[in-house]
Structures are given as structure tokens and as C-alpha cells.
Amino acid sequence: MKITLVKKILPDGSPCRKCRDVENQLRTSGWIKKIDEVLEAHQTDPDSPGMQLARQYQVNKAPFFIVERENRKPEIYTVYLKLVKEVLEPSTNEGRQ
Numbered sequence: 001m002k003i004t005l006v007k008k009i010l011p012d013g014s015p016c017r018k019c020r021d022v023e024n025q026l027r028t029s030g031w032i033k034k035i036d037e038v039l040e041a042h043q044t045d046p047d048s049p050g051m052q053l054a055r056q057y058q059v060n061k062a063p064f065f066i067v068e069r070e071n072r073k074p075e076i077y078t079v080y081l082k083l084v085k086e087v088l089e090p091s092t093n094e095g096r097q
Helices: 017-029 048-057 080-094
Strands: 004-009 037-042 064-068 073-076
Touching: 004 017, 004 048, 017 080, 037 048, 064 080, 073 080
Parallel strands: 004 037
Antiparallel strands: 004 064, 064 073
């Protein structure tokens, strides 16, 4: 499984407030170690990697997560707590069996 975090970067170069909050929650909880890639969606650069993914997956919220699992379509999560409940917590429990 691969998890990509896409965060929005404002014109002044700083991450949006919600993106900053989610990234802090990821670090505090330790879930950041499960994030394989972090890409930026620069508001001033429509060709930035994050903006390209936002267009590709038709996502207009930030931050968002792309979860890729073998032989499945990528899943998009725009709600951090839903990602934790449906992806991160179950993946930790699988290792305990």
C-alpha cells in the first residue's frame, strides 16, 4: 500500500491552515511514518505535482490523501479522521495478528 499526502501551498509559500493542522496531527500521532510521499499543490503553479493530482482525481479540498493498494483503484480521502479509521488503524492491526 502507498499513501500520498497532497497539501496546498498558499501564494506566500506557507501551507494552508488545515494542511498544517493535519500534518501536525500526523506527526503527533506517529501516523506520519505511514505516509509514503508528500506532494505540494502550489496555488500559484497549476503544474505543480499536487495540482496535477488534484485535477486528475477531481479533488478541490486540501489536504487530501491518495491510497493505492495492489489490484485496486486509488482511493481518495479528504477527511483525515476517516483515513485514520479506515486505512491507518486497520493497517496497524494487521501486523498484530
